[in-house]
Amino acid sequence: MQPFDFQLRPRIVFGEGVVERLGQLARQHDARRVLMVSDEGVVSAGHFDAGRRALEAAGVEVHAFHDFGENPTTDMVQAGVAVARRVQPDLLVGLGGGSSMDCCKGINFVYSCGGSMHDYRGVGKATADMLPMIAVPTTAGTGSEAQSFALISDAETQVKMACGDPRAACSVALLDPVLTLTQPPKVTALTGIDALSHAVETYVTKPRNPMSLTFSRRAFTLLSEGFPKVLDNPDDLEARSQMQLGACLAGLAIETSMLGAAHAVANPLTARFDITHGQAVGVMLPHVVRFNGSRHAQWYAQLMSDHDPSVPAEEAPDRLAKLLTHFLSLAGLEDSLAKLAVTADAIDQLSADAAGQWTGTFNPIVLDEGNIAELYRAALSDVAQPRQPS
Numbered sequence: 001m002q003p004f005d006f007q008l009r010p011r012i013v014f015g016e017g018v019v020e021r022l023g024q025l026a027r028q029h030d031a032r033r034v035l036m037v038s039d040e041g042v043v044s045a046g047h048f049d050a051g052r053r054a055l056e057a058a059g060v061e062v063h064a065f066h067d068f069g070e071n072p073t074t075d076m077v078q079a080g081v082a083v084a085r086r087v088q089p090d091l092l093v094g095l096g097g098g099s100s101m102d103c104c105k106g107i108n109f110v111y112s113c114g115g116s117m118h119d120y121r122g123v124g125k126a127t128a129d130m131l132p133m134i135a136v137p138t139t140a141g142t143g144s145e146a147q148s149f150a151l152i153s154d155a156e157t158q159v160k161m162a163c164g165d166p167r168a169a170c171s172v173a174l175l176d177p178v179l180t181l182t183q184p185p186k187v188t189a190l191t192g193i194d195a196l197s198h199a200v201e202t203y204v205t206k207p208r209n210p211m212s213l214t215f216s217r218r219a220f221t222l223l224s225e226g227f228p229k230v231l232d233n234p235d236d237l238e239a240r241s242q243m244q245l246g247a248c249l250a251g252l253a254i255e256t257s258m259l260g261a262a263h264a265v266a267n268p269l270t271a272r273f274d275i276t277h278g279q280a281v282g283v284m285l286p287h288v289v290r291f292n293g294s295r296h297a298q299w300y301a302q303l304m305s306d307h308d309p310s311v312p313a314e315e316a317p318d319r320l321a322k323l324l325t326h327f328l329s330l331a332g333l334e335d336s337l338a339k340l341a342v343t344a345d346a347i348d349q350l351s352a353d354a355a356g357q358w359t360g361t362f363n364p365i366v367l368d369e370g371n372i373a374e375l376y377r378a379a380l381s382d383v384a385q386p387r388q389p390s
Contacts, residue, residue: 143251
């Protein structure tokens with residue numbers, strides 16, 4: 001049995017309407033002045049105001065930072081740090097999707113420890129205790145609320161940097177499924193595929209352990225049941241609850257088992273072709289499942305056992321890959337690189353980029369440029385118009 005060292009760091013508060021407890025939870029951390037990090041879409045949906053009202057009702061002074069976007073960059077983090085230095089908060093709130101939570105963590109790193117975001121690339125680079133943080137996800141995808149990592153893009157190269165430290169973990173993850181009802185259909189689709197990819201990838205990584213397997217398997221069951229329902233009926237609050245809790249459990253799995261090849265090959269597609277992360281990881285994941293399933297079919301059979309207990313082990317990788325492709329279709333997402341206008345002449349550079357991705361080191365089969373190129377070729381089809389890398 002694989003050894004592990006796991007601590008459940010965030011207190012998880014789940015339920016309809018629990019955003020109203022945000023002020024109470026902040027005061028439990030002796031907070032009197034809070035910096036709340038939310039993107040403009042969250043503000044437009046009214047969620048920022050809901051969080052602000054809950055904080056102010058508890059006597060907490062609220063300041064805001066909104067000047068960032070999807071895939072927050074080092075420059076955006078630095079802008080947030082400037083606001084934090086002016087405000088001098090004693091607690092941070094990341095309210096929104098993965099970008100809001102990651103940007104908030106990034107601000108916490110630099111504000112609490114000094115330097116720049118680049119200083120914290122990797123694991124365990126924090127040099128001081130960090131401010132307590134409450135994460136309030138409004139999407140069901142990244143599971144960032146359950147992780148001690150921030151994903152921040154270098155402003156010049158657009159390369160995503162994973163910056164992790166136990167002291168960066170959130171103090172509280174506040175899961176209110178009502179907040180996810182306002183997700184646009186495309187966001188529901190992309191974040192849902194991302195959450196599913198986390199459950200699938202964490203189940204087969206090298207550091208997989210009894211804790212991560214428990215989180216991954218339950219996450220996959222919740223997500224695979226909830227995803228078709230929310231696509232069919234976006235107002236289904238029970239299905240939204242399944243998705244939000246499933247995404248959080250998958251995030252807990254990442255915290256102790258990391259990710260694998262699908263994220264390693266997806267990230268260069270985002271960096272070079274501006275393909276949204278959920279789409280990029282979704283198009284690659286079925287091919288990674290078949291690749292890893294050549295040696296670990298039994299693991300995939302175990303993962304699918306609650307969803308479909310009749311799947312024989314030898315058929316599990318292909319059955320799972322087909323299920324994931326079916327989910328892409330239901331979500332209105334593309335199922336090949338060709339449909340995303342990526343052509344064969346980009347594969348060599350993409351493969352070189354993917355081979356240097358940290359997440360790939362946790363894949364159960366060792367990755368090299370050769371087998372990575374095969375994954376890209378498998379995801380390619382014949383009909384495409386070239387898209388020039390950025």
